[in-house]
Amino acid sequence: MSMGGEQGRKVMSAFNVGLVQMRCVANPTQNLAKAIEGIRELAKDGANVVGLQELFLTEYFCQQEDPGLFELAESIPGPTSDALGAVARELGVVVVTSVFERRAAGVYYNTGVVIDADGSIAGTYQKMHIPHTPLYREKYFFAPGESSRCAFQTRFGKIAVLVCWDQWFPEAARMAALQGAELIIYPTAIGFREGERMRMGDAKAEAWQTVQRGHAIANGCYIAAVNRVGHEGSPNGGITFWGRSFIADPFGRVLAQAGEAQERISAAVDPGDVERQRQFLPFLRDRRIDLYAPLAQRLC
Amino acid sequence: MSMGGEQGRKVMSAFNVGLVQMRCVANPTQNLAKAIEGIRELAKDGANVVGLQELFLTEYFCQQEDPGLFELAESIPGPTSDALGAVARELGVVVVTSVFERRAAGVYYNTGVVIDADGSIAGTYQKMHIPHTPLYREKYFFAPGESSRCAFQTRFGKIAVLVCWDQWFPEAARMAALQGAELIIYPTAIGFREGERMRMGDAKAEAWQTVQRGHAIANGCYIAAVNRVGHEGSPNGGITFWGRSFIADPFGRVLAQAGEAQERISAAVDPGDVERQRQFLPFLRDRRIDLYAPLAQRLC
Numbered sequence: 090m091s092m093g094g095e096q097g098r099k100v101m102s103a104f105n106v107g108l109v110q111m112r113c114v115a116n117p118t119q120n121l122a123k124a125i126e127g128i129r130e131l132a133k134d135g136a137n138v139v140g141l142q143e144l145f146l147t148e149y150f151c152q153q154e155d156p157g158l159f160e161l162a163e164s165i166p167g168p169t170s171d172a173l174g175a176v177a178r179e180l181g182v183v184v185v186t187s188v189f190e191r192r193a194a195g196v197y198y199n200t201g202v203v204i205d206a207d208g209s210i211a212g213t214y215q216k217m218h219i220p221h222t223p224l225y226r227e228k229y230f231f232a233p234g235e236s237s238r239c240a241f242q243t244r245f246g247k248i249a250v251l252v253c254w255d256q257w258f259p260e261a262a263r264m265a266a267l268q269g270a271e272l273i274i275y276p277t278a279i280g281f282r283e284g285e286r287m288r289m290g291d292a293k294a295e296a297w298q299t300v301q302r303g304h305a306i307a308n309g310c311y312i313a314a315v316n317r318v319g320h321e322g323s324p325n326g327g328i329t330f331w332g333r334s335f336i337a338d339p340f341g342r343v344l345a346q347a348g349e350a351q352e353r354i355s356a357a358v359d360p361g362d363v364e365r366q367r368q369f370l371p372f373l374r375d376r377r378i379d380l381y382a383p384l385a386q387r388l389c
Numbered sequence: 390m391s392m393g394g395e396q397g398r399k400v401m402s403a404f405n406v407g408l409v410q411m412r413c414v415a416n417p418t419q420n421l422a423k424a425i426e427g428i429r430e431l432a433k434d435g436a437n438v439v440g441l442q443e444l445f446l447t448e449y450f451c452q453q454e455d456p457g458l459f460e461l462a463e464s465i466p467g468p469t470s471d472a473l474g475a476v477a478r479e480l481g482v483v484v485v486t487s488v489f490e491r492r493a494a495g496v497y498y499n500t501g502v503v504i505d506a507d508g509s510i511a512g513t514y515q516k517m518h519i520p521h522t523p524l525y526r527e528k529y530f531f532a533p534g535e536s537s538r539c540a541f542q543t544r545f546g547k548i549a550v551l552v553c554w555d556q557w558f559p560e561a562a563r564m565a566a567l568q569g570a571e572l573i574i575y576p577t578a579i580g581f582r583e584g585e586r587m588r589m590g591d592a593k594a595e596a597w598q599t600v601q602r603g604h605a606i607a608n609g610c611y612i613a614a615v616n617r618v619g620h621e622g623s624p625n626g627g628i629t630f631w632g633r634s635f636i637a638d639p640f641g642r643v644l645a646q647a648g649e650a651q652e653r654i655s656a657a658v659d660p661g662d663v664e665r666q667r668q669f670l671p672f673l674r675d676r677r678i679d680l681y682a683p684l685a686q687r688l689c
Contacts (some may be wrong), residue, residue, distance in 0.1 A: 237683060257607060260684060264681075300606040303600045304603070306596045306603075341600070375519065380536070381537075384563060385684070386678060
């Protein structure tokens with residue numbers, strides 16, 4: 090296998106990606122145990138790569154701005170990455186998720202972590218697009234990441250991790266693809282606020298899937314989004330997380346689709362298909378990199 | 390109405406956009422007459438803006454590389470823009486299409502044209518992403534455009550024209566939105582090659598729509614794609630253009646959908662919805678313009 094530049098390497102074999110869509114409770118120990126159980130079950134069924142939802146260790150705490158919540162943050166490497174690393178090594182699977190990272194006093198991130206099948210950390214990525222909308226008060230908690238480097242070589246393929254709000258940004262998916270990602274995994278926490286579904290039906294959830302299928306098509310790669318389920322927060326408010334985790338191929342076709350309850354899904358990812366799709370629809374050849382400077386502006 | 394920067398202007402009223410999906414024949418005069426008839430019919434039904442398909446004046450000549458075909462090119466302003474300008478002025482409608490432009494001996498473009506409701510040319514845009522795949526030999530005919538400027542103020546709203554292959558590139562739609570486009574119109578010529586549908590079903594046509602719905606979502610704007618229909622080229626080869634013109638709203642919901650035969654469709658475009666959607670999902674606020682330099686690279 091030539092090592093003359095990662096992008097020129099030999100195409101790797103197909104592998105299976107599985108996603109653990111779960112409900113979270115207040116107790117992190119229980120969430121970690123449930124996630125590890127999900128990894129074990131998926132590995133038993135043949136998964137080589139497992140994606141866990143965003144901030145799976147806790148409830149989605151960003152609904153309120155409370156400085157006491159920073160206590161939930163931890164270092165990377167740290168307890169959660171160590172625990173997942175041990176399971177990854179034991180089962181020989183890659184694990185991808187997001188962790189509330191404490192890098193220093195006052196500097197916290199929402200960090201995507203890719204753990205390789207030997208238990209080592211293949212890479213981390215600090216979420217770069219930070220939302221701040223009612224009940225998603227993330228700008229209070231997370232410093233925006235300083236780098237778009239999100240794709241990491243693993244035993245089974247080059248995998249990018251992008252986190253939740255990133256999934257609405259074509260720029261993020263494109264940079265992942267340009268880094269060589271064959272599969273982009275999006276750990277996610279998204280749902281309906283009180284009354285939102287009544288007002289606009291499934292429009293938001295459907296747009297959420299469509300825009301990500303669009304990224305798969307535009308980049309000729311696989312996409313896997315893994316979201317939590319259940320209601321969290323005030324009974325008369327809060328968020329009902331909509332689940333609907335899915336895996337899509339380079340044509341944007343949905344290969345596996347979860348509902349709105351706890352569920353595990355999986356599908357095959359073939360890096361050969363990524364290459365064939367990009368030959369069939371050669372977008373990366375035709376990008377006008379000489380004209381894209383305005384993309385780095387707020388408005389043109 | 391404040392003129393202090395176009396992006397700060399007052400939100401305009403809703404308007405109707407209509408699309409003429411038609412079959413083309415060898416004789417340009419007949420195609421022009423049919424297109425003008427379509428404009429008249431749509432205007433009669435209340436359309437304020439009408440989109441015509443890519444290179445509607447002729448058959449899709451890019452199936453073969455023949456220097457004689459450059460004879461089809463014309464200047465802008467020129468006969469076609471003059472004829473459309475006269476109809477636009479008479480009916481008080483905006484007309485958007487693509488013309489095979491001769492700018493100089495040896496310099497030809499596939500040019501999007503936006504004709505304002507007073508018959509003047511609001512702007513032209515030279516297609517920037519040029520395909521070259523079997524039967525779509527456009528790199529032979531068209532110089533790639535030198536500018537991403539594609540959105541132009543018209544009587545009814547700020548409208549961008551992007552052309553066919555552009556529709557697969559998130560960068561193009563993003564730049565249109567950053568220029569203030571509330572509606573992006575894609576004149577198009579796309580279809581199935583011999584056997585393609587048998588091999589991959591509707592995957593390509595569905596991906597074509599999904600990726601454009603994704604642009605509408607990512608940018609919080611309206612999208613209208615207008616494609617030709619019918620078989621052109623060798624009876625045992627050639628292209629069967631799939632029609633399926635459509636209009637989508639900022640949630641990516643399909644408001645109007647054509648089939649695979651000659652048809653006119655229309656829908657309402659509300660610039661107020663563009664603003665409300667971008668407040669609801671504030672992606673343009675959160676773009677990481679400090680991290681997007683890699684988008685201007687071939688690979689990262």
